[in-house]
Amino acid sequence: MSKEKIRKAYEDLAEGYNNLIDHKPHNAYYDRPNTLALMENVAGKTVLDAACGPGKYAETLHSQGAIVTGFDSNSKMIAFARERNPQHGSFFVHDLSDPLYMLPDASFDMVLCALAMHYVVDWSPTIREFYRVLKPKGSLILSIEHPFFEHLYYQSTAYFKTEPVHCTWSGFGKPVKVHSYRRPLAACIAPLTDNGFVIDKLIEPKPVAEFEELDPKHFAELNSFPAFMCIRALRKDRTQF
Secondary structure (H helix, E strand, C coil), X not given: CCHHHHHHHHHHHHHHHHHHCCCCHHHHHHHHHHHHCCCCCCCCCEEEEXXXXXXXXXXXXXXCCCEEEEEECCHHHHHHXXXXXXXXXXXXXXXXXXXXXXXXXXXXXXXXXXXXXXXXXXXXXXXHHHHHHEEEEEEEEEEEECHHHHHHHCCCXXXXXXXXXXXXXXXXXXXXXXXXXXXXXXXXHHXXXXXXXXXXXXXXXXXXXXXXXXXXXXXXHHCCCCCEEEEEEEECCHHHC
């Protein structure tokens, strides 16, 4: 699968995604509240928002006193992020799977990467870069598609493999085919624990109450089986591993 297919999908999605991100149930009332709950005491903290999309997380974190730098591979998303955060933060175009050569070592208190790692085939180089740019005792907060949900959703017959998959999104306007990678649970955890992190907290989230009014069907489903998973991992000192 080429990066270009992923970029093209988000080119087509960008405007609708930005227009709906404030209140689209899976984002606003499922992913964000559960992921943000792992980001405690952000006031005065430097945060790298990796694959920041249209800057909604950055907007929320700024309102809580954080200092946010964001990047995304899609230039339209970066334009929306800058528009959403005109007085705060710094945003630039960069691919999640490429080295963060422009960012110095130990420059952030937290790295956030929400619902984006499934677009990266090999997590380890990206996780090592997150480790490098984090300060000692810094934290990495990830939200990802739950590997058990993906295994069922894509009707995989090869659970233990990392495999390319695709589905059609219709919730942001016109239908768009979105390509990503499905992987087993171990392939979500090992890149963290093998590259300097210790898992501090893992959440199989449930939707918050506002979700039910907008989408009662999926509210019931998500209270029975998770679609996402949220992880907080702490950077270990190199003397610890």
